[in-house]
Amino acid sequence: MMTSAANLDLVLVGGGHSHCLVLRMLAMAPIPGVRVTLVSPEPLSAYSGMLPGLIAGHYSLEETHVDLYRLCLATHTRFVQAAVTAINSQQRRLELNDGSQLEYDWLSLDVGATPDLSPLGYSLPKQVVPVKPVSGFYARWQQWVNDNPSASLAVVGAGAGGTEMVLAIAEYGRQQQRPLSLSLISGSILLPGYAASVRRKMQARLDDYGIRFLENTLVENQGGQVIANGQPLDADQVLWCTGVRGIPLFANSDLNCDKKGFVKINDTLQSHSDARVFAAGDCAAFPQPLPKAGVYAVRQAMTLARNLRAAIQGQPLTPYRPQSRFLSLLSAGGKDAVASRGGSLSLGGPLIWRWKDRIDRAFMRKFQDQLPRMAPALSDPDTLHCAGCGAKVGSDALGEALSALQPQINPGIEAGVDAADDAAVIQWPENRKLVQSLDFFPAFIDEPYRFGRIAALHSLSDLYAMNATPHSALANITLGWNHPRLQARDLRRLMAGAVHELNQAGCTLVGGHTIEGPQMAAGFTVNGGADSDTLWHKKGATPGDTIILTKPIGSGVQLAAMMHGAKLRGRWLGSTLDTLLQSNGPARDALASTPVHACTDITGFGLLGHLQEICSQSQVAIALETAAVPLLPGTIDLIKDGVTSTLNEANRSALLHCAHDDTIDDAMLTALCDPQTSGGLVFCVPGEHTSDALQRLAMNGVNGVAIGKVLVKDEKNAASIFIK
Incomplete structure (x- = not known):
């Protein structure tokens, strides 16, 4: 996630044909000082030319969709998985359906159209x-x-x-x-x-x-x-x-649109109302009306990429000249197609299908095995970056970012983020235990809002694992070396995501520390309160207990796949990130009044490592049912394809404390050792309370799974975990 410094944000909204091609073109010749972001509600973008073949059964989903996660990673583009709900071109700001905002310097729209109903x-x-x-x-x-x-x-x-x-x-x-x-x-x-x-x-x-x-x-x-x-x-x-007609987004924008709700553009693909906004594909209303056909979007891509570069660099723009005639290849159900190119002549049959199939597959190969792997755009060579206290983010950027936050204020906080004092001041009841934890890690995704949410949830998980109620938090943030304007944007989004989750947890942000560095990172010191007799620990597991896990494992493998590029699958990564965004708060709340003999959260040591901690602390053994352990989609496939986290090898030391037969696949053992980010909770509950505990979790929206039993520790057997 280390990138060169930037001073401008170019945001592409929509993963249509034009934008997918533009990302390839810009990656091959990056614009110096420009950071590119793609916003799309889905991680996959359908190629319309192959959709009939997908429905007919000729193609798979992967063959007919551009994987936007992979494309963005290969082209050094930030990916924001969200839908834009409003555009304010005066303030250069987008409203997203996750409640966050995204600012830009230059904007391009390729969001398609909606049926005219x-x-x-x-x-x-x-x-x-x-x-x-x-x-x-x-x-x-x-x-x-x-x-x-x-x-x-x-x-x-x-x-x-x-x-x-x-x-x-x-x-x-x-x-x-x-x-x-x-x-x-x-x-x-x-x-x-x-x-x-x-x-x-x-x-x-x-x-x-x-x-x-x-x-x-x-x-x-x-x-x-x-x-x-x-x-x-x-x-x-x-x-x-x-x-078709324009999508509802444009009704919530200040852009000039035609009667059908399409963005009016001139022949350079710029909006009539704002020269910093471009549009292409079906969402655009060209001066000379064009059919809503994908062939125009594909041809517009080269002009769009050229003009975005020219506009940003203050150079003359090139007009787009639509073709007067184009080849039309119509799918005809089976492996059969009909071709025409103006006039009255046409050809049809299996040979035309094979021709169409070759053209379509050649287009899709640009986003599959022919992805560009280019260096990020060059930064300003005169930019210097300080260390020590000089690495602090500027006060203007910091103040601007924090001013928009609305953290929940808990009782007992005398000086918090709004006081601008040197430290937070908190009153703590004498009859309560203070439970405190700290987590900090580099960003594994370059989307600040989502990363801020995950970082906060990961930190809060330690409190939930001990049955503590979150009270307050301090932030520790590193922002990438960019222009202060971009740093302020990133900090606003990161802290907006973090405060969203902290507020959901009833936890007050009371302050923090922000510096700049080569890579975005975040962590939180979290404080929680609990009564002594209600705290959960890793010790206390009792033979006969049922082991319940609240989230699937495999996030380490999925995040490692991002580093492999071609082995990443957007659908799998999307499911992983959604899982990471599930708070452990509802699981803790569900079992707060249920007998829990031991509890921990699954993080860096992997499932086996954390189960071994319970065994060691409680002096028990565990029988683990691998068939019951939930896995994130694609985890085993990735492991068999050679993808593992760098920490996995160290985590496999937990296998020294395990016993298993040869029927257990090594890929499954690797998954059991996989380090987790924002992983689930493991509960040890009395066997007679298993059904009640699972029901309480389900009522709170948590998919708890019984994955094993606690056994009496056999001192004659070196193994603590028996993997079945």
Whole structure:
């Protein structure tokens, strides 16, 4: 996560085709002093040209989606997984759906479009499912086919997208031998704007699959029912593939938009209302109206990358010239396609499919095995960085960042973050135990808001493991060597994330220390209170206890995969980061009044290392059921592919205290030794309370799992943990 110093923020919103290509281009020739950030609500970005093939069963999910995590890591781009809900171009600030804010110096938009639902009155009947945004369509499609083994389906919209989609669904039904009644509905004709020869060929494919085509049909919503030409539409599900309009985000922006809500741009792809804002792809309204087709987004990428660079460096910009004709390759269900390029001529058949397949796979290889690996942008060579007390972040940046925080204030705090004193002052009740812990580690992701949340949760976990109630916290923050303006932005986001979690825990931020260095890092000294007779310890585990784990393991492997680049999978990493953001507070609260003989949290020593601590402190042995141990998605696959944390080798010393037979896979043993960040809690509860404890956890939203039993320690046996 070490990067060169920067003084400007370029933020790309949306992981569309244009932005994916722009990131490659900027990585190959970075703009000096510019930090690039990509914002997208999903870690995967669908390539629309292969979506019909995915639905039909010709491709896998990975083959048809750009992994944005991998792309960002390879191109030295920060990735913020969130949706933008509002744009304030006057203040150059974005509002995100996680409640945080993101500031920029330059902005580019490639967020696609949303279906025009005006014929339905914007109140969707239950059976209507918009195909766009395509990022979430595949998941919706899978759920539908699983819930409806034999059903009728209508696709509204007989343009290229709707026609390809209904043929893909028909091919899926043929391959799976599932009876599906399919209809394609058009308000005019089949494939308007295409040559008659193309329409004839695609009509023949519809006929071959037995798909009913209804032309000149008006589809409306009457009282929550879909009506086609005045009659109820006989379909269990209706896929809406008609025209599109701007996404709701632009209604919450101060950018100039057209009547359909698309951002108005000029021929240099700049917004009419703000020259620091660019737009490309379906979300943009070009001076000469263009069809909403991916081919234009792909061609716009080179102009967009060139003009972003030119605008930032104060150079002349280049106008985008859309092509007058382009090759159209339509999927036709099976491994079959129809090609046309203007005029009346067209070709179709398996050979055209193979041609289309080669083109599509070549495009996707740019984001799979042909990712660029370039150095980050050069920083200002005249920038100097101090050490010692001179490494403190400037008072202006610090004050500006802290002024927006609204930490919860607990009783007994006389001087906190708002007092600007040299130290915090806290009154502590005489009849309470002070429980204190400290954690600090470098950032493993370069997204300050999410990292701030995880760092706070990781620190609070030590208090929860001892059944202490969080009270107050001190922050220790290192910010990367960047311009003070960027440091202030990072500090605001990092502390906003941390205070969000601290406030959720009822823990007051009372102060801290901030310095600058080569890499962002964060930690917290946390204080908690507890009664002596309610504290949990690692000692106290009793034979007969059930061992309950509250989170899956494998985060060390997943984070190590980030360092391997090509071995990273965005879906797996996304699940891991979501798990790291789960507080252990609800687990502690669920069992606060339940008999707990011993407890600890799973962090750097891995599951086996922390279980060994319980064995040592309690003088017991443990029988561990590996089949019950929950793992993060992809953990075993990554381990078998050679990915492990650098700390794993040291953690494997815990195996010296274990006994297991040859049936236990070494990949599983590696997972059991995997160091965890913001890991779950391990509880040792009396066996007769197991069911009650699991039920209490579930009621608090915690997926607790019984993974073993506490045994009597056999002094004749050197093993403390028996792995089964």
